[in-house]
Amino acid sequence: MQKIILQLEELVCPTCLQKIETAVGSLAGVQNLKVLFNASKVKAEIDPEKTTLEDVVKVIEEVGFDVLSTKVK
Structure with missing residues (x-):
């Protein structure tokens, strides 16, 4: 498992x-x-193996929010 943190627009x-x-x-x-x-x-x-950071960013952007930065731990 990867831990991810995404900073979004307000x-x-x-x-x-x-x-x-x-x-x-x-x-x-x-x-x-x-x-x-x-x-x-x-x-x-x-x-x-099931989803990627890019997949997460894509669905957030598809619902109308900008992802400003990402981190993987």
Whole structure:
């Protein structure tokens, strides 16, 4: 499992958080998903055999949010 942290554009409403949680949570291999509203960050663990960091970025951008930076631990 890879731990990932994504810095997003500022989240302005709880609905934003729910859209991101639903989109990222629908990907195979995503666990321990946390969307931090006040920090505008997404933290998760991904199974690189089932999904990639690029997949996560893509679904977040598809629901209308810009990913400003990414980290893999």
